[in-house]
Amino acid sequence: MLAYVNHHDDAYKWAERRRIETHPRTGAVQIVEVRERVEEIAIQPAPARQPELPFPVPAEPSVSALPLFSKLSTDDALSIGVPEDWIKDVLDASEDKFFAFAGHLPQEAAEALLDYAVTGVLKKLAPVTIDPYSHPDAQRRFRVLEGHEELAAALDQPFEKWAVFLHPSQRALVDRDFSGPLRVVGSAGTGKTVVALHRVARILRKEPQAKLLLTTFSEPLAAALKRKLDVLLADVPSLADRVTISSFEQSAAELYALITGRKAYLVGRDKLRAIISEAAGVARYTPQFLNSEWGHVIDAWQIDSAEAYAAVPRMGRKNRLGSKQRDELWMVFAEIRRQLRAKALLTSSDLFTVVTEHFRDRGEKPYTHVVVDEAQDLGVAELRFLSAIVPDRPDVLFFAGDIGQRIFQQPFSWKGLGVDVRGRSFTLKVNYRTSHQIRRMADRLLPDNVRDFDGEEDQRKGTVSVFDGVEPVIVIAQTIDEEAKAASKFLRNLLEQGISPNEIGIFCRSNDQIARASKVAELADVKTISSLLGRSSEQAVLIGTMHLAKGLEFRAVLIVACDEGVLPLGARIEDVADEFELDEVVATERQLLYVAATRARDHLFVSAVSPGSEFLEDLVHFNA
Template sequence: MEGIKILHYHKFWNSFVDLPKGIQKKVVDFQEKFRKDSKSAAIHLEPISTFKDPTLRSARIDQTYRAILKSFNDGNIFYLLWVDHHDKAYQWAENKVIDWNVDTQALQIFDNPEVTPLPNFKTENFDIPGLFAEYSDKDLKRLGLPEIILPSVRKIKVDQDLYQLEDFLPEGVYEQLFYLAADGDIEKLISEVEEGKVKAEELEKQAESFNNQRSFIEFTDNNVFNEVLEGGLDKWKYYLHPEQRKIVTNNFPGSAKITGGAGTGKTVAAMHRLKYLVENSRPGEKILFTTFTRALTNNLLESTRGLNFHLSNVSIRNIDALALDLAKEYGLVPSDAKILEYDNQAANRLWEKLLNENLISYGADFLEKEYCDVILNNNVSNLKDYLKTYRTGMGKPISRRQKKGLWDHFEKFREIKNRENYFYKAELYNTLSDYLNEKEIRPYSHCLVDELQDFSNAELRLVRALVEEKPNDLFMVGDPLQKIYDRRINFSRGARINVRGKKSRRLRVNYRTSEEIKRLAISIIKDISYDDFDGEEEEKAGYISLFHGVDPSYTTFKTKDQEINHLIERVQTLINQGYSLSELAITSRTKNGYKDFRSGLHNAGIPYCEFQGGNRIGDAEGIPLLTFHNIKGLEFKQVFLVDVNERTCPFLPRGFEYYTDEEKESHLRSERSLVYVAISRAIQNVEISGVGNKSEMINI
């Protein structure tokens, strides 16, 4: 048959990667032959009497291996579902229900509940209404719930029942029921399903719906198979959740803000959005992809190369390096300009010089904080504006007279630091933003921002100045719950970026971590209120992980040697189980916290490396040693949080007792976010250890 299309089930790759290399190559050859003539006698496409679904077909890879496919009405679309040894392939397929859902325009795969025993809910006799009792059968079906499973869903009384039914529900339906149990807005969920459909009657066109592309993609070349043959497959490059795909391809009327918890695929969505913009941009358009740290920038560079699109008109830059280079290019700062945040000793020296040369009743710490958090963060350039600027979160209020005196001091400080060519980063951003706006220079056509929560108003004002205001100008992703730096963001007032209404989206599916790890991470910050970057509270409920794993553990020891020996034993056990050292990570609140573990690894002959400025120092294939700050943006199969006790988590800096109540609250919020970040870097397991009393932040 001409025009045969093969759509690959995303779980097909689970079976394919486990095949011997020789058989994998035969699968590639099989598909080429199948596309040319699916009815060839050599392919042996045939129904199997033991399959409960009579439309499933088996096809011969060779004498021993079989592929499982499905088609509808002898059409030209075939779904390649599984490939395995003859008996194992049939065993996988025999009790499956595989059917097209007209309500969602997606193929659904699940175990036949008439054959596979369903769980017996312990709460089924409780005299309470079902968890979904208030919703009609019709509405639940519009979410994709198959008729055959509806009676079981009606028996669900509590969330735990829903967890038990997860394996018996089609992908996507479990998510929808989870969301429905969390916030009860069924109309919103139905609307999202409808947005993921296409307006077409033909089944071939409906197969291209976002809802179906979540699990089924057509590959017209062998690139993805070659990727597997060369040693791995990153499915994030190809398969996107409908929520992600809608965001990636959406035509936003202006700037877009995408939030989501750790592991929800924000960066993945941003990288695919970059590819989409590149492929749909006009000749000569330049696109900027920026983030906060050099380490994250290096990760973005490496990841985007795997998406196979031209980067000639794309600049992937750390925001600090970009700002300094542009400021020098436009002659706004001297070529030997130096950044004070990179030289704390110089900053202290300059403020002390101001105090020594003038009679000032304020300390250096207060002056620097007022200058950076009020003057620079709000881009205040004159006394008149300073007098009108709110000092929210700065503690004790100061009078107009005091502000006038402070302004004189700040003017003198500028003269002192300018003589030595020193600049604060925010000062650099403000100078560059003002220049670009005044000259109406827009270096880029589009800008994408990753790890948005790390940015300040000053950086966002620069981002706004780099691109002309127009449809699809800014695309910014971040997680307010990971806000580990004390930087205030307000899009509307602080950066003049409008992201209200449909310009703001929220991702909810956690792809990285197990449900058990996700629950622990959320428990760290569940009682803390986080701003959504625009004056509203960010939601924490409704996140769902798509797989389960082992429960995280927290063990304390009497001595440091006991903790180190325990960790060394666990690392050696994991190595014996087949883990590579680079799949593991050891992280602590401070660099000093993992120092003794570094010595322990050295004595045990286990290679290790440390992260500095985004680069690995030491054995690049060794186990990474990182602080909670350094591990941000990375992921590992297993993460060890070490040196975790009541003294280190939360970590209280010297002089904390003299902080204002607001400053204490802000610091403790950041400390919780740091632990949340560290825990959520793990994919399969988290093990926490320490010496002495446990941290009150972690309840396991």
């Protein structure tokens, strides 16, 4: 049994303070800290050092001195896996004291107590009468390896990479068979990607003929998925031969080349805007309106005729259009389509549509299964494409995403496109990546519940983090120079605490603010990189836009230049065509800040020049 790995003296000290035993009530094998050997657990642990800043920051939240779990009994505590010699500490614990020793409890017990503190409901687990090492909770801590080949493959990997365990709620979603498409949602850090990867591994092991597409919204994220999947398949690397891992667009481009024998040439954003602007010159509509109508209606829904345009519902658009207006507008859009075809150019939606139409009615499909990460950023054409390239049978489509992290696409009805996840949409609640303090603050940016177009609800309230940390720092400076000094001081403090530069990210809203982010690193005298390809290089802080942060993880994150007019981005506000679109832009900009903030595990710094973004009001006053 391999229970703990460290240097000789540290390993012995670890073992002296722990015992391995089967819990008397749940039946799971636990690694339990011996209560009498834990000499002192501070009631209020000293926070990690923060820089001295010349600006006011939110005060530490007041915490109740009343017991959190006074309504629970000894039997309740046993039912969720609390070791017998820790029960008194749990039942007497106030909020501050509980967070001081929560990390000393078995994980399932700490999670159940955190969930109870948030929801007031104690979710008891029925005892499982099986081999203690096969208990779902024991599987968090122990992995049984079959044969020396699997052990050798595991030990060839870095310890922290191969020891990937699933929470029981995640395992249930990985192992079940479903009667239709499955969607897993949850806030940032709840393990949606881990579930997706294990789902891929399970399909490949279970179905020898499976040919699977694992896809996400960008190539850098696809590369990250490949690295993680290689770890999961280390014991049988040949399984990876049956997986294609690429972005939505790249996977469509590869199939397009296969069925046409030529490369797809996509029109660039600036070129397309120039074509639309030229068309606006002969129409009585503004370029802003034409860009919006093209992007959200004509191209998104692949409208190809005046009749189709007359019938499209234009869901959510505030400015209603009569039949004469649509006829007039279609003449403009038809000319835009003509110019694109004359130049042999495709939009991304055109690309997806060509491949969709080729495979829709064919019996032979290129893939047997599709697993999607970051599914909240699928558009209409992408979803149609993914449905068309797999057989029409249950359990072949798997989606993982967070409705609250949607930053690219406007919402639409999945059910209307034939992808009905009602009754098969599940929300993960345990946050493994982000500290309690950072998660709590970031959650203020989003509503407690987010509902999709089909009425499926992501109930974000009740999510719990499995570890405690320090409060985020928010600075609203008077000048750019003062902001840079405060941020660089925070960065130097992180380095002094022993956090490696390649565990730190500095992000801003757009390329226009990159110089301000770079100035922070320059003042702290730290090397920087701006590409994900170089992130593994030693001692370099990653600098980029908030979009680059999506899907990544860091020990510490600095988000700078969150100014008024920058967040939400002024250029996007100027482009809106109606009130509905304005609401959508503001919502996605808010969600973009949430995405960037939740990349941080332990430390978060957010700054702006006064008066700052309107979004910061929620963060500055979140302790009020």
